[in-house]
Amino acid sequence: MYIERVDDASDPRLADYRNLTDTALRRVQEPAGGLYIAESAKVIERALGAGHTPRSVLTQERWLPGLERLLADSATPVYVVPDTVAEQVTGFAVHRGALASMHRPALPSVSEVLEGARLVLVLEDLIEHQNVGAAFRAAAGLGADAVVLTPRCADPLYRRSVKVSMGTVFQVPWTRMTDREAGLAELSAAGFELAALALSEGAVPLGAYAATRPEKVALVLGTEGDGLSPVALEAADVVVTIPMRGGVDSLNVASAAAVALWALTS
Helix, strand or coil, rough: CCEEEEECCCCHHHHHHHCCCCCHHCCCCCCCCCCEEECHHHHHHHHHCCCEEEEEEECHHHHHHHHHHHHHHCCCCEEEECHHHHHCCCCCCCCCCCEEEEEECCCCCHHHHHHCCCCEEECCCCCHHHHHHHHHHHHHHHHEEEEECCCCCCCCCCCHHHHHCCHHHHHCCEEEEHHHHHHHHHHHHHHCCCEEECCCCCCEEHHHHCCCCCCCEEEEECECCCCCCCHHHHHCCEEEECCCCCCCCCCHHHHHHHHHHHHHHH
């Protein structure tokens, strides 16, 4: 590995990792320079496996052996810092082995992501990065072939999203629509039935829908609180609901995604 030891938190080589609090990251669509941050050796390994390219790695001395297998033949600089410097730079205690500053790949088109897919998760305008990450983890674990995001949906490559997903944002093919109405229409044109998960009079219970599901389904889930937009509901071929008990009307969006995917793949 190409190792450089850095003892000064103000060193310009550490600029990619400076002030990585969730609040700071949410102020912009993506970190400057078209980068994202991968946290932990496992997540970095999945990013590398997906063909993503690191610009640098930040770690502490004790984690170096675990990175040797991943970066032994790489010219990527590995900045080794004391614990105190890592926390001063990032704004939090770095205790998951390593951080990597990764170049963002170009996103595929919606049609490319849909090729060969039979079950797609569509996330409309989710604002919480944790929920996006959890939805990706459900998609990977429960058999979704792809994830498609609306233009205003939170970024799957934010540090928090990547962390909560356990790196599955690199495992499931995904992309972002450039226009919501056109993107939903493209899904329909590709033969997908748009199944909106929502509270609606006359909605089909999930179990009944799963029993007679069509070959190609796009599950459409909306943002926390407001749920799906009128545009998404109007575009939907069917509205599906998860029957609830105990006076609870709905699940967290990522939990709902997991339940619906399980029902459609079991």
